[in-house]
Amino acid sequence: MATFTSNPLGFLFNTRAQWRAVGLLNDDELLTKLLYPVILAIGPCVAWYYGTSQIGWTVGDGETILMTKESALHINIAFYIAMLCSLAVIGYFIHWMAETYGSKSSFLKGTVVASYTATPLFFAGLIGFYPVFWVDLLIGIGSLGWAVYLLYVGIPEVMNIPKERGFLYASAVVGICMVIFMSLMGAVVILWDMGMAPVFIDA
DSSP, X not given: OGGGGGOHHHHHHSHHHHHHHHHTOOHHHHHHTTHHHHHHTHHHHHHHHHIIIIIXXXXXXXXXXXXXXXXXXXHHHHHHHHHHHHHHHHHHHHHHHHGGGTOOOOHHHHHHHXXXXXXXXXXXXXXXXXXXXXXXXXXXXXXXXXXXXXXXHHHHHHHTOOHHHHHHHHHHHHHHHHHHHHHHHXXXXXXXXXXXXXXXXXX
């Protein structure tokens, strides 16, 4: 069953079986699963680089807005690093809180759980190939809801704890995710002030 954990679609359509497989992995096997976010996080970055520098978007009835290729590249490199660092931080807190909820974990297991939970977000990031605000918003909200569902299903399965305790555990992880999101927003403002603001051109 552990071989199923390399299949991203499995986490979307065969959720519980995939999480049970993750729960059976040892640290050596978990280490190889870190390639999962490293590879899948590339997709959204490529999509948004292409969408923002080649397709562009409009605000109301205005002209199409594009980023310069250099600006889009720098921002998407930072986006890639931020995604991986965020998953590592979330993974650390999943590990750190495990004992509180009567489970045992490791930093590797926590990071893998965080990474697989982000599967819907990786797929949703591909909408960047054609940036349309209302479509992006709907898909983004839907994928976020699906990711939260994966977390609530996965925590009890992987950590081998009762569902009631797993609900509290997963809720604490969601709280951590919200703090990280707000921190990233603050970091974006700081980076923009330091010269990493996007550079736009008219289509």
